[in-house]
Amino acid sequence: MTINDRRLNVRPAQGEAPFGLHEVFISRTDERGVIKAANYVFKRVAHYDWEELLGAPHRIIRHPDMPKGVFHLFWETLNRGECIGAYVKNRTKDGLYYWVFAVAVPCPGGFLSARIRPSSAKFDEVKKAYAELLQAEKEDELSPAESAEVMQEWIKSKGYESYHQFCTAALSEELLSRSAGLGIDPDQKILQLQQTISDADALVAETESLIGEFDAMRTIPHNLRVIASRIEPAGGPVTVLSQNYGSMSAEMSNWFENNVMGENSNFNKIKGAATNRLFVEGMTRILQECDTLLSKERRALGTADIASEREILAQLIKRERDLANEGGEQVNFEADRIQHACNVMHRQFLGLSTTRVLCKIEAARLPQGGETLDDIIDQLGSFQRSIAQRLTNIAKLSNQVRAIE
Numbered sequence: 001m002t003i004n005d006r007r008l009n010v011r012p013a014q015g016e017a018p019f020g021l022h023e024v025f026i027s028r029t030d031e032r033g034v035i036k037a038a039n040y041v042f043k044r045v046a047h048y049d050w051e052e053l054l055g056a057p058h059r060i061i062r063h064p065d066m067p068k069g070v071f072h073l074f075w076e077t078l079n080r081g082e083c084i085g086a087y088v089k090n091r092t093k094d095g096l097y098y099w100v101f102a103v104a105v106p107c108p109g110g111f112l113s114a115r116i117r118p119s120s121a122k123f124d125e126v127k128k129a130y131a132e133l134l135q136a137e138k139e140d141e142l143s144p145a146e147s148a149e150v151m152q153e154w155i156k157s158k159g160y161e162s163y164h165q166f167c168t169a170a171l172s173e174e175l176l177s178r179s180a181g182l183g184i185d186p187d188q189k190i191l192q193l194q195q196t197i198s199d200a201d202a203l204v205a206e207t208e209s210l211i212g213e214f215d216a217m218r219t220i221p222h223n224l225r226v227i228a229s230r231i232e233p234a235g236g237p238v239t240v241l242s243q244n245y246g247s248m249s250a251e252m253s254n255w256f257e258n259n260v261m262g263e264n265s266n267f268n269k270i271k272g273a274a275t276n277r278l279f280v281e282g283m284t285r286i287l288q289e290c291d292t293l294l295s296k297e298r299r300a301l302g303t304a305d306i307a308s309e310r311e312i313l314a315q316l317i318k319r320e321r322d323l324a325n326e327g328g329e330q331v332n333f334e335a336d337r338i339q340h341a342c343n344v345m346h347r348q349f350l351g352l353s354t355t356r357v358l359c360k361i362e363a364a365r366l367p368q369g370g371e372t373l374d375d376i377i378d379q380l381g382s383f384q385r386s387i388a389q390r391l392t393n394i395a396k397l398s399n400q401v402r403a404i405e
């Protein structure tokens with residue numbers, strides 16, 4: 001036993017229970033939340049005997065400082081058959097407390113949860129938010145469901161679209177902060193997937209700007225037609241060309257908006273798939289660490305069988321890794337679709353460029369107003385260059401997303 005391990009076995013009279021940054025603990029419950037198995041770290045930190053722990057409801061360690069809304073979200077998600085992560089403050093048998101970042105996953109016959117010690121900057125934000133939520137629960141007599149809604153609003157105020165996005169970001173930040181605290185290299189896959197989500201956000205921003213460029217450009221063909229009408233009949237060809245230009249640009253804008261943007265768009269699917277993959281990758285790493293710890297366990301875990309618990313873990317790890325691979329395939333599939341959309345847009349751009357050149361030629365033939373038409377046609381050229389650059393940026397970002405293996 002190392003000096004650090006010996007310190008973890010020395011308990012203070014009050015305050016925080018010893019729980020090392022390098023440690024991880026695990027528990028498995030049935031569908032009602034009754035503890036069926038746990039590792040020694042859990043027993044030591046919670047300070048219960050095996051006879052008291054196994055067969056007890058998991059709420060035996062619930063701390064009164066925890067808002068009920070968090071547990072409402074937690075169990076609602078698990079009962080839908082989905083995985084979840086959350087910051088949780090627990091209470092030990094001897095009245096101490098300890099914080100964890102817990103990931104929980106449905107398993108045969110119930111649920112399995114693994115925990116690490118939180119240490120990121122996000123943890124400080126959450127502690128403050130929990131205190132405010134707990135106060136609101138008491139003062140406003142919020143139900144657990146109402147409290148969960150307040151929690152969701154706080155999450156949205158932080159820029160997350162859902163609790164799943166929030167807990168995924170928290171999980172990745174906790175794993176990176178933990179690595180830094182332990183003096184080990186950050187997980188490159190976690191960093192890559194964080195960048196993928198960032199690239200997905202950038203893709204949305206670029207495309208929204210692209211649509212904006214098209215909308216702004218629509219007024220220019222109209223102005224062309226107005227000027228051309230003033231110099232009829234000489235302006236007739238320009239009127240026809242400007243109509244063609246306007247209809248083509250509108251068609252391109254609508255096609256891209258319908259095929260790439262929207263609730264069921266490529267971009268949303270990329271971000272959703274990348275978020276799921278990041279959560280699964282992080283959770284799998286913690287589960288793998290739990291399995292490694294169990295493989296080295298030399299003490300009896302009460303009535304739980306270590307071999308059986310490791311088999312359950314192995315099945316969960318395999319299942320989650322398969323899901324991570326599926327998520328990666330979906331990201332790549334959607335990125336390829338965006339690349340295809342950009343290629344289609346570039347080909348359509350050739351038609352716009354040809355029409356603009358013809359407008360330039362016709363403007364040069366006009367007896368008057370040519371300079372004004374030239375100015376407007378030059379504006380079209382400026383818009384085209386800007387749109388072409390955005391398409392290049394979109395293609396580059398989708399390629400970066402596609403490069404994740």
